[in-house]
Amino acid sequence: MKTRPELRVRDALAEIYVQAAGGDASAVAAVEALALWRPGEPAREVLRARRTAEGIALFSPAGFLMEPYVPLSDYMLDRARRFGAALAWILEERATGDPIACARAAWDAGLFFEVHEILEPVWLQEHGEQRRILQGLIMAGAALHHLTHGNLAGARGLLRDATSRLREPPADEPLDLAHFARGLDALADGIEQGHVRQLSDMRELPELLPRAASH
Numbered sequence: 511m512k513t514r515p516e517l518r519v520r521d522a523l524a525e526i527y528v529q530a531a532g533g534d535a536s537a538v539a540a541v542e543a544l545a546l547w548r549p550g551e552p553a554r555e556v557l558r559a560r561r562t563a564e565g566i567a568l569f570s571p572a573g574f575l576m577e578p579y580v581p582l583s584d585y586m587l588d589r590a591r592r593f594g595a596a597l598a599w600i601l602e603e604r605a606t607g608d609p610i611a612c613a614r615a616a617w618d619a620g621l622f623f624e625v626h627e628i629l630e631p632v633w634l635q636e637h638g639e640q641r642r643i644l645q646g647l648i649m650a651g652a653a654l655h656h657l658t659h660g661n662l663a664g665a666r667g668l669l670r671d672a673t674s675r676l677r678e679p680p681a682d683e684p685l686d687l688a689h690f691a692r693g694l695d696a697l698a699d700g701i702e703q704g705h706v707r708q709l710s711d712m713r714e715l716p717e718l719l720p721r722a723a724s725h
Contacts, residue, residue: 531612625651646675669698
């Protein structure tokens with residue numbers, strides 16, 4: 511059971527994204543409601559119904575953010591913006607329910623924790639090469655999540671681990687993972703050399719693209 515409010519909110523909001531990316535209508539409505547919500551104002555009913563994994567409401571019955579979560583309002587607004595961007599791409603590409611596509615959308619939107627949340631259930635059921643690739647993508651998301659929070663050593667180590675799993679994908683892999691791995695490795699170099707100490711120091715986000723789009 512998580513006791514820190516920021517972890518409860520992180521997990522509860524990530525669950526909304528995962529469910530919305532999977533096509534859950536209530537979660538899609540929650541993403542839309544979160545985009546309209548503003549601190550100090552009552553949230554829509556679909557958000558009032560949301561609970562943390564511990565069963566604790568995020569919003570009061572009247573729709574106002576519960577006191578422990580008020581300091582996290584800016585984080586929630588940031589998630590709302592990123593969820594909206596990712597979900598718009600997913601719907602435009604008709605990629606609802608495709609975990610790899612939804613992880614790509616999360617990656618491009620800067621939802622690095624959500625990359626892990628989308629892919630881990632799939633990874634647990636896979637075997638062989640596909641399991642290795644999914645693990646590499648999960649590690650990439652975790653690395654950028656660590657970088658977001660200033661854990662440079664953790665980010666660098668996970669970037670190297672992700673690179674080793676993605677640099678030699680199978681010939682029929684639709685994503686250009688070799689290109690992505692080079693970007694991850696270069697980012698690890700930047701951290702190691704002291705050029706990158708936070709996300710804003712990156713010149714560009716390593717690209718996770720289909721093979722045809724990266725050439």
